[in-house]
Amino acid sequence: MNNEFSDRVLNNIMKNTEEWLNEFQKSAYYEKLTKAQRKDAEFIIEMFSEWNYSYELRRPREWTQSSLSYVLLDPFTRKIAVGSSFFKHVEPVLTQYFLFLDEIGKIKNSNALITALKEVAPIMIEEEQEGSNWGIGKKLMASGEALGVNMEDEEELHKFIDLMNQMNGHF
Known part of the structure; x- marks a missing residue:
């Protein structure tokens, strides 16, 4: 992991994310999501990917339970101004996306990320409603x-x- 932010690296991450999103949207994993979850999936995945690098300097293969927790409990709750139903979609969307990325060989730790996601998602939902966190x-x-x-x-x-x-x- 490089400890210095690079616009070039971020642009590459976002280009890969776009490609992976297109593949994900054609997958059985995506089909498991509800219509409402699918509507929010692209934004959730893009923000998660971007903020993992922007805040934690983590490329997808370097995502950790700690970086997941930070991204969901800080920039997600502080910056995303949408209805609370959106935040309820984060866990199922990212769960399916992590499984998909693991299957296509882009990450190897989907189980660890999903475990952290199950712990963090309820806290994120609660904290996003707290105005002092905004x-x-x-x-x-x-x-x-x-x-x-x-x-x-x-x-x-x-x-x-x-x-x-x-x-x-x-x-």
């Missing part, structure tokens, strides 16, 4: 939703962000 972006999104801002309407979202900027971010 980063600024997630707090902003939650504030907007609480005020009735349609976060999918780009114009409405920009107006809300402008308002927050005028208030110096006191939300």
Whole structure:
């Protein structure tokens, strides 16, 4: 494991992730997921892969129980601002993805990762609901939703962000 971040390595990881995702989506492992889980699978896998390298400098073959725990309990809970059902999809999606990667020879420790995932997933679900764990972006999104801002309407979202900027971010 190299202890220095490299954009080149991250780009390579994300290129591989995209290729593996395409294969995964054609696999029996993917078919085991529900329609809702499949909808979230790409984002879950991309963020997990990216943040394992960005925060832990771990390529897929270097993922560990510790890096999995860190990624799911820190950037996932702090940065991802979506409904709680998304977080319930993380465990089944990553379980199937790890099994798939193990089968195609990209990782060798799927059982250890799945064991850690089963322990960490309930904690992640609980912690993502705790506002004190949220980063600024997630707090902003939650504030907007609480005020009735349609976060999918780009114009409405920009107006809300402008308002927050005028208030110096006191939300």
